Amino acid sequence: MVIAGTADLVVSYAFSVVGAIILLVAGFIVAGWAKRAVFHALDKRGDTTLARFMAAGARYGVLILVGVTVLAQFGVQTASIIAALGAAGLAIGLALQGTLQNVAAGVMLLFLRPFKIGDFIDAGSVMGSVEEIGLFATELKTFDGLYVLAPNSSVWGSPVTNYSRVERRRFDLTIGIGYDDDVDLALETLGELVRGDDRVLDDPEPFLFVGALGDSAVEVTARVWIGASDWWTASRELTKKAKQEFDARGISIPFPQRDVHMITAGQN
Known part of the structure; x- marks a missing residue:
């Protein structure tokens, strides 16, 4: 009787082990399919980052479900396991508050997409x-x-x-000229410079104006819009060319100056 009972137990557990192995293999295959399916579905929309995150979540979700099902094969009460996992999750959450803040922030970044x-x-x-x-x-x-x-x-x-979100960015090319220089000539020079650069957009069209009357210079400005991908190089090159054009046309770019009046002793 003992031998027969042992044989029945071995056979019963053998079927459970075989069933668990089949479930695990099938679970890993399904998890892989789910990961690829979710990734391709979201990646078609051009959102690779969110696709990776959701694909990984789908895979782990399937694996967790498979793990619980395998334990049920051996007669384990899964309800108690789920409760234990919940309690362990709460304890871990309290211990890793800072880490969970990063996880929550990561989820918000992935869904709201500021970048x-x-x-x-x-x-x-x-x-x-x-x-x-x-x-x-x-x-x-x-x-x-x-x-x-x-x-x-x-x-x-x-x-x-x-800096990459919008397709175009504004650039103010502001240069100070001397009070004795021709303001109209300076504005004309800036206008020719920015309109001759293919990277400067026609809409909105360049806007030329005198921005301020400073202590040592008159500030002339060319306000233009440039494609975001060209903004960095174009803004630097336009600044360099403006200096060269002003030098070629005899327009000065003064440095800060201050008049000092000396009063000697006894002088009224």
Whole structure:
């Protein structure tokens, strides 16, 4: 009888083990399918970052469901396991409040999309091109090629300036000229310069004006709009060419000056 009972137990557990193995194999296959399906569905919309996040979430969701089902195969009360996991999750959450803040901030960044991979951003203490947006941190690459790993909570908690979000940016080319120089000639020179550059947009058209009468110079400005991808190089090159054109036409760019009146002793 003991031998027969043992044999029945072995057979019963053997079927449970075989069933668990089949469930695990099928679960991993389904998890892979779910990950690829979610990724391709979201990636078609051009949102690669969110596609990766949701695809990973779909895979882990399927694997967790498979794990609970496998335990049920061996007669384990899954309700108690789920309750235990919930209690453990609460304890871990209390112990990792800072980490969970990063996770929550990462979720908000992924769904609200203030920036995407490849955008150049300024988020308070960090600035650079976005390389990756993860659940815990955002990876950036600075202008000088340095790698920056910024916690999501610090990025989410700061005002974010996205230099790549809009298609065009304004640039004010402001130069100070001497009070003895011809203002109209200076404005004409700036107008010819900006209108002759193909990177300067025609709409809105360039706006030329005298901005201020400073202590040592008259400020003349050419306000133009440039495509975001060309803004950095175009703004620097236009500034250089403006200096060269002003020099060629005899328009001075004065440095700050101050008149000093000397009063000697006994002089009224």
